[in-house]
Amino acid sequence: MNxxxxxxxxxxxxxxxxxxxxxxxxxxxxxxxxxxxGTGLALVQHFEMPVIGKxxxxxxxxxxxxxxxxxxxxxxFLVPIVLGHLGGSGRxxxxxxxxxxxxxxxxxxxxxxxxxxxxxxxxxxxxxxEACQALALSTFDTYRSVILPQVxxxxxxxxLSQTIILFQDTSLVYVLSLTDLLGAxxxxxxxxxxxxxxxxxxxxxYLAISSAASQGVALLRKRYAIARx
Amino acid sequence: xxxxxxxxxxxxxxxxxxxxSGLGWTLTLAFFGWWIAFIVGVVVGIGRTVQNRxxxxxxxxxxxxxxxxxVLVQMFLWYFVLPELLPASLGNAIKQIPPPWGSFFPALVxxxxxxxxxxxxxxRAGIEALPKxxxxxxxxxxxxxxxxYRHVIVPQALRLIIPSLTSEVMGIYKNTSVALTIGLMExxxxxxxxxxxxxQTFTAFGAATLVYLALALIAYQGMALIxxxxxxxxxxxxxxxxxxxxxxxxxxxxxxDAMEIVK
Numbered sequence: 288m289n290x291x292x293x294x295x296x297x298x299x300x301x302x303x304x305x306x307x308x309x310x311x312x313x314x315x316x317x318x319x320x321x322x323x324x325g326t327g328l329a330l331v332q333h334f335e336m337p338v339i340g341k342x343x344x345x346x347x348x349x350x351x352x353x354x355x356x357x358x359x360x361x362x363x364f365l366v367p368i369v370l371g372h373l374g375g376s377g378r379x380x381x382x383x384x385x386x387x388x389x390x391x392x393x394x395x396x397x398x399x400x401x402x403x404x405x406x407x408x409x410x411x412x413x414x415x416x417e418a419c420q421a422l423a424l425s426t427f428d429t430y431r432s433v434i435l436p437q438v439x440x441x442x443x444x445x446x447l448s449q450t451i452i453l454f455q456d457t458s459l460v461y462v463l464s465l466t467d468l469l470g471a472x473x474x475x476x477x478x479x480x481x482x483x484x485x486x487x488x489x490x491x492x493y494l495a496i497s498s499a500a501s502q503g504v505a506l507l508r509k510r511y512a513i514a515r516x
Numbered sequence: 517x518x519x520x521x522x523x524x525x526x527x528x529x530x531x532x533x534x535x536x537s538g539l540g541w542t543l544t545l546a547f548f549g550w551w552i553a554f555i556v557g558v559v560v561g562i563g564r565t566v567q568n569r570x571x572x573x574x575x576x577x578x579x580x581x582x583x584x585x586x587v588l589v590q591m592f593l594w595y596f597v598l599p600e601l602l603p604a605s606l607g608n609a610i611k612q613i614p615p616p617w618g619s620f621f622p623a624l625v626x627x628x629x630x631x632x633x634x635x636x637x638x639x640r641a642g643i644e645a646l647p648k649x650x651x652x653x654x655x656x657x658x659x660x661x662x663x664x665y666r667h668v669i670v671p672q673a674l675r676l677i678i679p680s681l682t683s684e685v686m687g688i689y690k691n692t693s694v695a696l697t698i699g700l701m702e703x704x705x706x707x708x709x710x711x712x713x714x715x716q717t718f719t720a721f722g723a724a725t726l727v728y729l730a731l732a733l734i735a736y737q738g739m740a741l742i743x744x745x746x747x748x749x750x751x752x753x754x755x756x757x758x759x760x761x762x763x764x765x766x767x768x769x770x771x772x773d774a775m776e777i778v779k
Contacts, residue, residue: 356693356696357693357721360708364721456586458586469589483596486597493584494584498584
């Protein structure tokens with residue numbers, strides 16, 4: 288083979304950088320949407336609401352049983368149809384791959400975050416609920432001011448670990464031909480034929496970001512362990 | 517709605533045959549990948565816990581590298597990059613492997629070694645969860661380091677971690693879908709191909725989804741069965757022994773390993 292030439296990566300860097308920014312934006316949006324929606328899904332299950340509780344359980348189980356790539360294909364196909372019906376025209380509304388990615392990752396991650404929060408909710412001491420009742424807090428205030436802050440705090444290392452995995456999973460938008468970090472590298476590799484350098488460099492970028500983040504989470508976990516009763 | 521699956525394809529088969537062939541590849545990849553992952557994972561997991569610093573550092577490095585690079589990128593490294601880095605004759609020989617094996621083997625190695633890093637962490641957690649008395653008793657009996665691991669530590673640790681290995685089993689069969697990016701026609705790829713050939717996207721994806729759901733159920737039940745069969749008597753399930761509050765708190769502690777994997 289030819290000798291490696293990493294100077295090509297320097298030229299390509301602006302494009303790779305924009306790809307990385309897309310990966311990070313997708314991660315951030317999926318994190319926020321997934322966490323908010325996931326908390327909602329967890330609460331619905333926690334309250335054991337009739338019918339809708341069962342539906343949510345089914346949704347979470349389904350999302351956790353099928354591969355993310357298949358979910359991406361599903362949403363790419365389904366979301367335009369659903370939007371068409373919601374819009375009243377009945378005709379599919381094409382939304383493009385970028386929107387599909389954001390919607391899919393938000394909804395998909397919600398299922399994973401909701402499992403974490405659901406278990407966290409069960410771990411809250413009964414006394415906390417009883418104390419809220421004794422203080423005559425409404426159900427809404429109980430959860431907003433007492434229960435959820437504790438759950439989010441206890442579960443934060445797990446939530447963050449899940450987010451690191453989410454960041455790695457954003458590379459799967461490759462199947463929608465989007466230009467995330469991996470997509471940028473693969474498009475450049477096709478143009479200049481230097482796929483060895485391209486893939487090695489982005490592997491190192493992913494590795495650096497993910498392991499730095501994992502170290503951070505480990506640190507957080509350690510500090511939290513001391514504060515614990 | 518699934519009637520279209522029984523129709524003839526352009527190559528004289530039925531669409532359901534495409535789906536079954538995809539399922540075959542998914543299962544083959546998951547099955548053999550699992551055994552690679554399990555063997556490498558146990559070895560690396562043991563390596564994480566031994567006194568020897570060099571071994572421990574190497575094992576740690578293995579886990580860090582294979583866990584922190586996305587599985588799709590690893591797939592490309594095995595498929596596109598490795599043949600280029602090897603000596604030309606060997607690299608060309610690899611590129612000459614006829615399809616579908618040319619995609620199957622890189623996918624197998626990729627999924628096996630990727631999942632191994634996750635299993636290694638579970639094994640390490642299992643070993644560290646054992647009471648210190650076990651090792652002390654073994655050395656009081658004069659067992660060598662090797663025999664302590666072989667007869668005392670590893671058997672117990674493996675029995676402890678079976679519940680958390682369930683999510684690894686589910687992870688590996690779902691990750692087989694990533695192999696479609698290097699051209700392996702596994703279940704998801706076949707579903708997409710059927711959808712493109714028939715425009716019956718709902719049917720094609722629906723059928724694949726049902727198959728994946730069935731696989732998840734089988735994996736879950738199978739692991740529960742194994743867990744019941746080999747659980748260490750007396751340790752029981754935490755649920756049986758402990759009051760509810762501790763049980764739930766404990767469940768939260770075990771979450772990181774159990775939850776973060778499955779995609």
